[in-house]
Amino acid sequence: MNAALQTFFETLINGLAVGSLYALVALGYTMVYGILKFINFAHSDIVVLGAWIAFVLARSLGYATPDAAAPWYAGLLILLVAMTACGAIGYAVERLAYKPLRGAPRLNVLITAIGVSLFLQNTGQLSFLFGASPQRMPSLLPDTPLLTVFGARVSLVDVVGAGTAVLLMVGLEYLIFHTKLGRAMRAVSYNTSVASLMGVNVNAVISFTFVVGSALAAAAGFLYSMKYVGIKQPADAGWVMLGLKAFVAAVVGGIGNIRGAMIGGVMIGLLEFFGAAYVSTQYRDVYVFALLILVLLFRPAGLFGRATVEKV
Amino acid sequence: MTMLLLEDLNVHYGAIHALRGVSVSVEQGRVVTLIGANGAGKSTILRAVSGMIRPSGGRIMFEGKSLSGQPPHQILRLGLAHVPEGRGIFANLTVDENLELGAYQRSDPEGVRRDREKVYELFPRVKERLKQAAGTLSGGEQQMLAIGRALLARPRLLLLDEPSLGLAPQLVQTIFRIIREINAQGTTILLVEQNANMALAVAHHAYVLEVGAIRMHGPAADLAKSDEVRKAYLGHG
Numbered sequence: 001m002n003a004a005l006q007t008f009f010e011t012l013i014n015g016l017a018v019g020s021l022y023a024l025v026a027l028g029y030t031m032v033y034g035i036l037k038f039i040n041f042a043h044s045d046i047v048v049l050g051a052w053i054a055f056v057l058a059r060s061l062g063y064a065t066p067d068a069a070a071p072w073y074a075g076l077l078i079l080l081v082a083m084t085a086c087g088a089i090g091y092a093v094e095r096l097a098y099k100p101l102r103g104a105p106r107l108n109v110l111i112t113a114i115g116v117s118l119f120l121q122n123t124g125q126l127s128f129l130f131g132a133s134p135q136r137m138p139s140l141l142p143d144t145p146l147l148t149v150f151g152a153r154v155s156l157v158d159v160v161g162a163g164t165a166v167l168l169m170v171g172l173e174y175l176i177f178h179t180k181l182g183r184a185m186r187a188v189s190y191n192t193s194v195a196s197l198m199g200v201n202v203n204a205v206i207s208f209t210f211v212v213g214s215a216l217a218a219a220a221g222f223l224y225s226m227k228y229v230g231i232k233q234p235a236d237a238g239w240v241m242l243g244l245k246a247f248v249a250a251v252v253g254g255i256g257n258i259r260g261a262m263i264g265g266v267m268i269g270l271l272e273f274f275g276a277a278y279v280s281t282q283y284r285d286v287y288v289f290a291l292l293i294l295v296l297l298f299r300p301a302g303l304f305g306r307a308t309v310e311k312v
Numbered sequence: 313m314t315m316l317l318l319e320d321l322n323v324h325y326g327a328i329h330a331l332r333g334v335s336v337s338v339e340q341g342r343v344v345t346l347i348g349a350n351g352a353g354k355s356t357i358l359r360a361v362s363g364m365i366r367p368s369g370g371r372i373m374f375e376g377k378s379l380s381g382q383p384p385h386q387i388l389r390l391g392l393a394h395v396p397e398g399r400g401i402f403a404n405l406t407v408d409e410n411l412e413l414g415a416y417q418r419s420d421p422e423g424v425r426r427d428r429e430k431v432y433e434l435f436p437r438v439k440e441r442l443k444q445a446a447g448t449l450s451g452g453e454q455q456m457l458a459i460g461r462a463l464l465a466r467p468r469l470l471l472l473d474e475p476s477l478g479l480a481p482q483l484v485q486t487i488f489r490i491i492r493e494i495n496a497q498g499t500t501i502l503l504v505e506q507n508a509n510m511a512l513a514v515a516h517h518a519y520v521l522e523v524g525a526i527r528m529h530g531p532a533a534d535l536a537k538s539d540e541v542r543k544a545y546l547g548h549g
Contacts, residue, residue, distance in 0.1 A: 193364055202385075
C-alpha cells in the first residue's frame with residue numbers, strides 16, 4: 001500500500017514539474033498563433049538556446065566543478081540572462097524572418113519557420129558556439145529532498161522549477177488580462193486591422209509577443225536542464241520531441257488560448273508520467289500523441305478553444 | 313477650410329482597378345457622404361484614407377499634411393478615426409475594454425473620463441452593458457459601441473462606413489440622429505452609405521460613385537432632387 005502511494009505521488013510530482021515546463025513552452029506557440037495565425041516551428045529551438053545559454057553561463061561563472069557550490073542567487077541570475085538573451089533572439093527572428101513576409105500566404109511563413117528552426121539548430125552546433133556534443137548542466141541547487149510525501153521525495157529542483165513556471169504564468173496572465181498592452185495584444189489577436197485603427201502599433205505588439213514567448217521558452221529550457229542535467233546537443237531529436245509535446249499541449253488547450261495552453265501543458269505532463277508509471281514506459285510519447293489525435297477528432301478547436309468559422 | 317483632400321486617388325486590388333482617379337474634398341465642420349452601389353469603391357476610399365490599404369497613386373492630404381505611407385496608428389494620432397465596415401467590434405473583449413481601446417493613444421485619464429460621459433449620454437445602452445462581452449450585443453448596440461469607441465479617440469474627422477447596415481428602420485433613424493448630433497458638436501464626418509435617402513438628408517455635400525470613379529457631386533439637397541440620382545439611388549422610378 002505504501003509503495004503504491006509512493007509511486008503515485010512520485011508520478012504526480014514529476015508530471016506536474018515537467019507539465020508546468022510544457023505549459024511555458026506551449027504559451028509561446030499559442031501566443032504567436034493567436035496573433036499571426038501560424039505555427040512558429042522555430043519556437044522549440046529557442047528552448048534549446050535557453051538551455052545552452054544557461055549552461056555556458058553556469059560554466060563560465062565557475063559552477064561546473066562539483067566543489068564550487070553555487071550561491072542561491074546564481075540560478076536566478078542565469079534565468080534572467082537566458083530569458084533576456086532569448087527574448088532578443090526571438091525579436092531578431094521575427095524582425096528578420098517573419099516580418100518581411102507579413103501579408104504573404106501562410107504556407108510561406110510556415111516553411112520559413114522550419115528554415116529558421118534548422119538554421120538555429122545547426123548554427124548552435126558550430127564548434128565556437130555550443131558544439132555538437134552533449135553536456136552536463138552544473139547543479140545550481142543542493143540536491144536535498146525538501147519533504148517526503150508517503151515516501152515520495154519532493155526535491156528542491158522540482159519545487160523551484162514548477163514554482164518559477166507558475167510565477168511566470170501568473171505574471172503573463174496579469175500582463176494579458178489586466179494591462180493596456182495585454183488588451184492591445186488581445187485586440188490584435190482578434191482583428192489586426194481594426195486594432196490598428198484603434199491606434200495600436202501592430203508591429204510593436206507582434207515584436208513584443210515574440211520577445212515574451214521566447215523569454216518563457218528560455219526559462220523552460222533552463223529549468224528543464226536543471227531537472228534533467230544531461231543537455232543534448234542543439235540539433236538532437238530529443239529537443240524536437242520536447243517542442244512537439246508542448247505544441248500538442250497548445251493544440252489540446254485550444255491553439256490561441258492562453259489559459260488553455262497552461263492547462264494543456266500540465267495535462268500532457270501528467271498524462272505522460274502516469275502512462276509511463278502505470279501502463280508502460282515505452283509508450284510515453286504515444287499517450288501524448290494519442291491524446292492529440294483524440295482531441296483533433298472530437299474537439300478540433302481544443303478543449304478550451306472556441307470553434308471558429310474561417311473568415312471569407 | 314478644406315480638412316481632407318483626395319486628389320486623383322487610385323487603388324488596385326491585385327489586377328482590379330478599384331479606384332480610378334477619385335478626387336474628394338471635405339470641408340471642416342461638414343457631413344460629406346459617398347453614395348453608390350455595392351462595389352463602387354466607397355469603402356475603399358475610407359480604407360485608403362485611414363491607412364488600411366496603400367493607394368497606387370494620388371494624394372491624400374489631411375489638414376495640409378500628406379497621409380501617404382503612414383500606418384493607421386499614426387493617422388489616428390493626427391485626429392482621424394475610422395469606424396470600419398461591419399463595425400469591427402472586438403467580440404471577445406468586454407464593452408468596457410472596447411471603449412478603453414478607443415482611447416488607446418490618449419494619456420489624459422481625466423479627459424477620457426469626461427469623453428466617456430459624453431459617449432454614455434449619446435448611447436445610454438452602452439453604459440448599461442459595460443461588463444458584457446461585446447459579442448453579445450445586438451447589431452444596433454454594436455454600431456453604437458463602434459461609434460462611441462471611435463469618439464473616444466477625440467477625432468476631428470470621423471469616417472463612418474455603412475453605419476445603418478443591417479439595422480431595423482427605427483434604429484437607422486436613431487443612428488442618423490446621432491450622426492447629426494456628433495457633427496453639431498464639432499466633428500467633421502465623412503459618411504459612406506447605401507441608404508442614400510438618409511445619407512442625403514443628413515449630409516451637406518455628396519459624391520456619387522460608380523465603378524471606382526466619381527459620377528457627380530454637389531450639395532446633398534441638390535443631388536436629392538436630381539432625376540438621375542432619384543432614379544438610380546433613391547428608388548423613385
